[in-house]
Amino acid sequence: MDITIDLEKCTGCGLCLKACMYDAIRIVNKKAEIDENCTLCGACVEACTFNAISIAGIPVKAQDFSDYKGVWVFIENRNSQIAEVSYELLVEGRRLADTLGTTLAALAIGYGIKEKVSGLFDYGVDKVYLIESPLFENQLDDVFAKAIVQTISRYKPEIFLSGATSFGRSMIPRVAAILKTGLTADCTGLDIDANKKLLLQTRPTFGGNIMATIICPNNRPQMATVRPHAMGARGTETKNINYASLNHQENPSGLAQERGTPEVKRGDIIEIPIQENLFKSRLRLLETIDAIEEKINITDYDIIVSGGRGIGCAENFGLLRELADLLGGVVGASRAAVDSGWISYPHQVGQTGKTVNPKIYIACGISGAVQHLAGMQTSDVIIAINKDLDAPIFKIATYGIVGDLFEVVPRLIKRIKSGKKLF
Ligand SMILES: Cc1cc2nc3c(=O)[nH]c(=O)nc-3n(C[C@H](O)[C@H](O)[C@H](O)COP(=O)(O)OP(=O)(O)OC[C@H]3O[C@@H](n4cnc5c(N)ncnc54)[C@H](O)[C@@H]3O)c2cc1C
Ligand code: SF4
Ligand code: SF4
The missing domain is CATH 3.40.50.1220 (TPP-binding domain)
Structure with missing residues (x-):
């Protein structure tokens, strides 16, 4: 990659100087010059209103993302209890989905949570996807990641959110890496760029001294983990509920294969059966030890x-x-x-x-x-x-x-x- 300044277009306005966090730009004789401190981050390209700066050689994948639809929230749970952050994300997810004019879905994977998921509709969810199995009793990263990757590959959400809990921080990067998409970890704010229909993912950076807003324009889904309590849970609305277990046949991926797409109504819980023998973990849980610390929250x-x-x-x-x-x-x-x-x-x-x-x-x-x-x-x-x-x-x-x-x-x-x- 190479960065160049078109001296004809450059007016020496200095906007790029302010945008560069690496002190790589100087204005010499009313023209911008870039030195070896440049990391090719691209911030100056965005900042220059005269289109004078360009970076050549950035591989931009021309992809069609029209198949990717909807905002999805991963419902973290343990011992049949849904994590508070998942509710917070549903409220935020509803807002994002409404801004995009799309649907909000929840993906609940676990054991002993079937009875709990109907409560998710109180948070404005359109559909709940449920994968229940004893395999998911413990929070083993690799089996959860595999189930999420396969569900995302099949249903293609445009946005996928998870809590930045210890489990989320450790497991979700696996999902993003396997799907070869971007992940912004530990966000404190989310929004939608109304023109480009992109998820704006804001998080503190440089030791918390600045807030960075990150986008993922070239890959799907756009993935973010969000800090618990960064967004408070707000008002809710109850929806009608239907149970819709999918007709399925076995398939090598481990997820049940749909026979045709069932008509899914608002308020449906869609159970996705799995082939358990294809979800073996490489990890072995030896023991669970409660943290030796004060239990105060x-x-x-x-x-x-x-x-x-x-x-x-x-x-x-x-x-x-x-x-x-x-x-x-x-x-x-x-x-x-x-x-x-x-x-x-x-x-x-x-x-x-x-x-x-x-x-x-x-x-x-x-x-x-x-x-x-x-x-x-x-x-x-x-x-x-x-x-x-x-x-x-x-x-x-x-x-x-x-x-x-x-x-x-x-x-x-x-x-x-x-x-x-x-x-
Ligand atoms: C990567 C990183 C992560 C960090 N994470 C955290 C974090 O999670 N939480 C956190 O808090 N910090 C964190 N810090 C540390 C942070 O930068 C500050 O050093 C820390 O918050 C300072 O704590 P303080 O305000 O108690 O102390 P100080 O900055 O020393 O302030 C003490 C204050 O007390 C006032 N004071 C003194 N005596 C009195 C008195 N008798 N009456 C009234 N006022 C008095 C002083 O005027 C002063 O303003 C982090 C730093 C880094 C680099
Ligand atoms: S922002 Fe653009 S026009 Fe202004 S100094 Fe930088 S390169 Fe030149
Ligand atoms: S690409 Fe980034 S590091 Fe390089 S000059 Fe522009 S803003 Fe500075």
Whole structure:
């Protein structure tokens, strides 16, 4: 591949300079010049409104994607329980499908989930595809990946979404690699480019310092994993349900072969039988060990009182616990507090901790680094207590209290105990 600038067209406007994250462009004598730092990322090509930059040799597959239709969501489940993130994705998937004017389908693979899947229609799903077998009792990446690849190859969804859980992060890349399509992992936002009908997949990058929006124009399906709680579950609508088990005959792929396409009505559960002998795993589950950590899940709480380095020591978290208990909430923490050993990891909020979306988030002695904000900035109300007026947390706070937390928090506690309003 080679990048060139058409000097006739280049006006020296500098738009490309701003777009280049690799500092590879200079404007010399009112013309752009590109040096060896260039990674051929293509950002400047998009940015140049004068069409002066081109990259030659990018292999663009001229493919017909007209067979690919619909938005699909993978329904993650364990011990007959559907993961919360799958519901969040269904709500988001419905919105994307409506924008595209297409259908929303759920793909549930597991064991002992048949009774649960009808509830998916409450989330605006048009069809549920169900693969039930004891083979899927444990979350073995390779058997799940095989079943998903074969289902996608048959039904051809244009968009396929999954939760960025530990299982999703480990299994879905296999699916994308086998299908030779793109996958954007760990998205925090999804949308549709209305003109090009492409999925816009947004995720933090460069250590959370910038948000990148990624597209997959040359392959199908467009695949993304999405962080739990990045999108809250919203309103739902109940649909009529029909059960439609497919007529099938055996086929070498392992999935049942349809005889003709059945008329699938809105609200249908389509059971796909499999040939179990063709789904042998190369993995062997020896033992399941519960994580040796506190069982707290801070994402379940509507109020989180978080402490950062400003708390100073483990004992001082007692103050935040008192406030959290009074409010019926839970204690959260920044990574600095967790790394200092003042509180355990399940309490950490942020890019490498939990993504939370509470009604009230109270940040005490937390500066507001982007990696922390990535995990809590969608909270309904953010209250920041910090003695530094210039702390970045104040830029996103609904209410900011500039002061020493060891004076402010006890006063808040006193006020709550006296039954007075906080603000
Ligand atoms: C790849 C990567 C991933 C990361 N993931 C995360 C993550 O998931 N979560 C996370 O939180 N961070 C994460 N970080 C770390 C992040 O960059 C910051 O270092 C961290 O969030 C800082 O924590 P803090 O705000 O508690 O500490 P500091 O930045 O040191 O801020 C302490 C704040 O406390 C205030 N303060 C001090 N004393 C008082 C007082 N008595 N009263 C009131 N205010 C006081 C200070 O003014 C200051 O603003 C990550 C970093 C990287 C590179
Ligand atoms: S954006 Fe285009 S026109 Fe402007 S300086 Fe860069 S190459 Fe030249
Ligand atoms: S292709 Fe990417 S790295 Fe190269 S000059 Fe353009 S923006 Fe910079």
